[in-house]
Amino acid sequence: MCAAMLSRNEEALMSIMKVIKNVDRIARNEGFSGEGIEGLYGTIGFNGQMVLTFNLMRHGDLPSNMLRRKPGHGPVVVDFGAGIGRPLLLWTMLNIVERAVGFELDAFKVTGAATYTEWMLHEAVHERGLPVRREAPRVLQRDLLQLSPAEVAAHRPTLGYSFCAGVSPKPKRRIGDIFRAVESMRVLVVVDYGKRNAVRALFGDPEEEQQGEQQGPGERVVLHRTLRGLKPVGNNGTYTAYIFRKEEGEPRR
Numbered sequence: 001m002c003a004a005m006l007s008r009n010e011e012a013l014m015s016i017m018k019v020i021k022n023v024d025r026i027a028r029n030e031g032f033s034g035e036g037i038e039g040l041y042g043t044i045g046f047n048g049q050m051v052l053t054f055n056l057m058r059h060g061d062l063p064s065n066m067l068r069r070k071p072g073h074g075p076v077v078v079d080f081g082a083g084i085g086r087p088l089l090l091w092t093m094l095n096i097v098e099r100a101v102g103f104e105l106d107a108f109k110v111t112g113a114a115t116y117t118e119w120m121l122h123e124a125v126h127e128r129g130l131p132v133r134r135e136a137p138r139v140l141q142r143d144l145l146q147l148s149p150a151e152v153a154a155h156r157p158t159l160g161y162s163f164c165a166g167v168s169p170k171p172k173r174r175i176g177d178i179f180r181a182v183e184s185m186r187v188l189v190v191v192d193y194g195k196r197n198a199v200r201a202l203f204g205d206p207e208e209e210q211q212g213e214q215q216g217p218g219e220r221v222v223l224h225r226t227l228r229g230l231k232p233v234g235n236n237g238t239y240t241a242y243i244f245r246k247e248e249g250e251p252r253r
C-alpha cells in the first residue's frame with residue numbers, strides 16, 4: 001500500500017497493524033496456524049485486510065474514525081466461518097469495530113481462537129506496549145447450516161464478513177439467506193474466488209443478482225463493488241472481496 005495515499009488516521013492504523021502483524025507471525029511459528037480438524041482454512045494477510053478496511057471506510061461501510069463515534073454506536077461485525085478469529089481480532093484491537101462475533105463449525109478452532117487471542121493480546125499489550133483495545137472477539141461454535149437468523153440478529157450486527165473460499169455451497173447459501181433476513185446487517189463482505197461462483201453461491205443466479213434480489217418491501221441486495229488482489233497468508237494466489245449492500249428502491253432494469 002502506498003503511504004502517500006493514506007490519510008493520517010489510516011497511517012496511524014497501519015503503523016500499529018505492522019507491529020500486530022509481526023506478533024501474529026510469531027504466533028503462527030508458535031503453532032497458532034489456524035488449522036483445525038474440519039473444513040479448509042485460509043485467511044487474508046493483515047496488509048490485505050487493511051486494504052479492505054480502508055476500502056470499507058472510504059465507501060462509508062465502516063466509520064473512518066471510531067474515536068469520534070458515540071459510545072455504543074459503532075459497527076458490529078459477524079464472521080461466518082470465523083476460524084481462530086484473526087480478522088475479528090485485528091479489527092477489535094485497532095478499535096475499527098465496536099463488537100465482533102464469529103461463528104465457527106470446528107471446535108478445535110473455537111478453542112484455538114481463545115488461546116490465540118489471549119496470546120496476541122498479551123504479546124501486543126504487555127510485551128510491546130501497543131495502544132490496542134484489549135477485548136476478545138467472541139467465537140462461538142456453530143454450524144452455519146443450523147444457525148438461525150434470529151440468533152445472528154440478537155447480536156445486532158451491522159456488517160457480515162466471510163472468507164468462504166473452500167466452504168461448501170449450502171453454508172454459503174445460508175450466509176446469503178441470513179444476510180437477507182437480518183435487518184440490522186446492511187453490508188456483507190465475502191472473500192472468494194471468481195465472481196460468478198461467489199455471487200451464485202450466496203444469492204442464486206448472477207443474472208438475478210444483477211437485477212437485484214428482492215429483499216423486503218422496497219429493499220434489495222446489490223453487489224456494490226469488488227476489491228481484487230487480496231493475498232492470503234502462506235499462499236501465492238489472490239482473492240477478491242465482494243461487497244454487497246442492501247439498498248432501497250426498485251430493481252434496476
Ligand SMILES: C[S@@+](CC[C@H](N)C(=O)[O-])C[C@H]1O[C@@H](n2cnc3c(N)ncnc32)[C@H](O)[C@@H]1O
Binds near residue numbers: 084103
Ligand atoms: C477460509 S476459513 C476463514 C477463517 C476466518 N474467517 C479468517 O478469515 O481467518 C473458513 C472457515 O469456515 C469454517 N466453516 C466451514 N464450513 C462451516 C460451517 N458449515 N459452519 C461454520 N463454519 C464453517 C471452516 O472450518 C473454516 O475455519
